[in-house]
Amino acid sequence: MIKKGKKVGLTLQIQTSYNQLTKAEKKVADYILANPEKVLYMSITDLANVCEVGETSVYRFCRTMLFQGYQEFKMQLSLYLASEENNDSALDSSKLEDRVMSSHIQAIEESYQLLDAKMLQQMIEMMEESKKIYFFGVGDSLQIAQDAWNRFIRITDKVSIINDPHMQSMAISLGGPEDLLVLFSYSGATKDIIHIAKQAKEAGVKVVCITHFKQSPLIAYTDAYLLCGSKESPLEGGSTSVKVGQLFLVDLLFQTYRSRNKAVSIENQHKSTRAVVEKLV
Incomplete structure (x- = not known):
């Protein structure tokens, strides 16, 4: 050997x-x-x-x-x-911008092709029925969770985010059937995320996720899921293309939720905008 x-x-x-x-x-x-x-x-x-x-x-x-x-x-x-x-061969730098643009477009197209309309509908309904919605992620996926929270906090007061995995576990252990946990994990195999998903199910919390691999440990703990496109090698941790695919799904969730709850969403959006208007130059 x-x-x-x-x-x-x-x-x-x-x-x-x-x-x-x-x-x-x-x-x-x-x-x-x-x-x-x-x-x-x-x-x-x-x-x-x-x-x-x-x-x-x-x-x-x-x-x-x-x-x-x-x-x-x-x-x-x-x-x-x-x-x-x-x-x-050496990288053709003159074509680099084309390659970057192509990879981002491909990530969105793949996410769209993988989209399950019934799963999307189920996730939206669970969000509407829940009293509290948690957006959790670990590492690079935490950034997507933060972006999701940043979108939804403008139209509803029931969204929450916690950055530390230990705090996430403690918070979700006190949840119940009226709560919803939205997890972000490209691999669907991160130990912290699996631990949190397992605790959520034990507490009776509904669990949904945005991930890439349909056959991953995380899927076993979810009530619904959406699959994001783009591929990420071990050397590309935090790939922007992966984030683009995930953000496409986040925006789709946001736009669908907003359109189905238009009146209250617009009212809350006006309130949240007025709250910071004086801070804007």
Whole structure:
């Protein structure tokens, strides 16, 4: 076996270790060698399903290759592919603006294509029926939660946001059936978010989320969900394109809620605007 610390291509490392793999692990190795770019954007569940093996087989493959787990493997795969791309060709800076614009447009288009109208309707109805709505996220997803709160606080007084994950857990443990928790998590596998979702369900709080992976641990705790578009590799944490896709869904929720509750929303919007008008230059 080639030690992970040595400077050798990741694909070569897999190839030289191939005979030591189990039958299930070889299925994983075969798919990775044939589709490295696709794997970069797949969850462990996605990879296990496409290889027709269990998630434990994917994890064992990563351990056999001397990685701590799937996320570390994807990080190294991302680094390897990035180095290969840099070796093949230099980035055409004159086209950079086109690439950025294209990725943002694609994120919105993918989010629109993934949109489930029934799920959207269900989420809006739960927001209308709830006495209190919490917007929670962790890390980069917290920024989206803050943007959502910033939009809704102008038209309703029942929205709330808490930044610290520990405080989020404590607050939601005191919630009940009349409350709604809106979670933001691109991966749907962040430990803090899963912990909060689990506590919410134990307290009887309704849970909805905006995420990317339909087959993720978070989905099991939700009553409804919306899927955002765009792909994010381990080296692109906090990707702007991912945020653009999520913000499209946030704005869709806001605009739909506002149009269905137009009179009170307009009245509250006037009040909230007047509250800060003297501070504006």
